[in-house]
Amino acid sequence: MDELIDQWLDFMRHNRGRSERTIQVYRLALTRLEEFLVEINRDWLAATHDDLLVFTGLWLHRKGLKDPLSRRPMVSAVREFYRWAAVRGLLANSPAAAVPYPRAGRKLPRVMTLASAEKLMWAPEFGSFNGVRDGAILAVLIGCGLRVSGLARLNESSIQREVIDNQPRLVLQVTEKGNKQRRLPVPEQAALLLGIYLEHPELKAIDRLLPDGDQVLFVSIRNRTVGEHEYRGENRRLRRGAVLAMIKKYGKQQGIPEEQLHPHALRHLYGTELREDEIDLVTRQRLMGHADPKTTEIYDHLAMRKVTRDVDRANPLAKIRTPASDLLRQLKANP
Structure with missing residues (x-):
């Protein structure tokens, strides 16, 4: 099986142009998949759609990959590997074709000031x-x-x-x-x-x-x-x-x-x-x-400076007199 994995990784590296960093992530994903399949006593090419759903969901979650975003590369590796195996005729169809990517909200990145x-x-x-x-x-x-x-x-x-x-x-x-x-x-x-x-x-x-x-x-x-x-x-x-x-x-x-x-x-x-x-x-x-x-x-x-200036100029409070207006004017005059 190791030889088959190496062949697939070579294909992803040379034919799909994946970076070495991505290849390392894919190798880690298949190493974890191998661990899972040994646990359930299943051969690589006998894995079912349900098996792969358990692996990419509950099993990886229990192994510490609780953030859905951290499991997405694992799903990508599984889907790509079994698609390649099916194209090569090792399988009639890919059992991973319909394995979904985990949904996650999009976090704003952390920015250096x-x-x-x-x-x-x-x-x-x-x-x-x-x-x-x-x-x-x-x-x-x-x-x-x-x-x-x-x-x-x-x-x-x-x-x-x-x-x-x-x-x-x-x-x-x-x-x-x-x-x-x-x-x-x-x-x-x-x-x-x-x-x-x-x-x-x-x-x-x-x-x-x-x-x-x-x-x-x-x-x-x-x-x-x-x-x-x-x-x-x-x-x-x-x-x-x-x-x-x-x-x-x-x-x-x-x-x-x-x-x-x-x-x-x-x-x-x-x-x-x-x-x-x-x-x-x-x-x-x-x-x-x-x-x-x-x-x-x-x-x-993430760009706050310009939008803050725009809001300071255009928001309704800037166009009316409020209890804070005079105090704010004094503070700006005597910083």
Whole structure:
């Protein structure tokens, strides 16, 4: 059965273009499904629709996946696996075809505030190579709205130089979910910090060379995985977990609330600020790399500065005299 699972994962990786992160989630899902089928003494190809309903619902819930959103990737893996098995002729029909995705309300994402982002940008020690690297990473995350997976995959060739409005500018070619690519203009502040990082003598001393002649962009500093003689090229690439640990370290030093200390909170800040400045939906969708504009529209609910100014100006209380009107006027006059 392991060989069959590997064949399916290879199919999803190469034919469907699924990312390595998604492949890992799919493998975990089928490992859990195997555990369930052993419990009920059922062969993989003999599983019924009812079996899979129990697995994706009650069984996973009892195993700790109580949030419906956490079970959706499991349902996706089961449906895709059995559909593939049916297409290959291993089954007459897929028993998972009608297994429903769990319903869940859509939560608003947690966003890092501008004040927290400013504190974070000042946290690294720019007198050290580590600090220069971390400052460049934070600037790219905050200024370009990258997913951390996209940041970790950047190579030096991902940085492209163009002339825009008669000025030299940097553009990032980013590869993220489903190996989809997009190009993003780099803010001038981030471009400056990237340039300082790329010219740092300690970076120049690191072997970042890849087999295709490119070079890893953001490097790791501590080696805990390979022999010293292999600590070069792809093995020097900074991993997702290291970025998360870096944000948490600096955030705690700066007293930033725990719920904001995640790379995606920086991405949500980027999306929210685009909305605050009334960037049109199509442009925001392209910059964020969203396949569905409905995903981009969630930032309409997070952008509060402009809507607050609009409400202060247009709400009925602003147009009548109330017991609070004179006091409010005095408070604004003498802050």
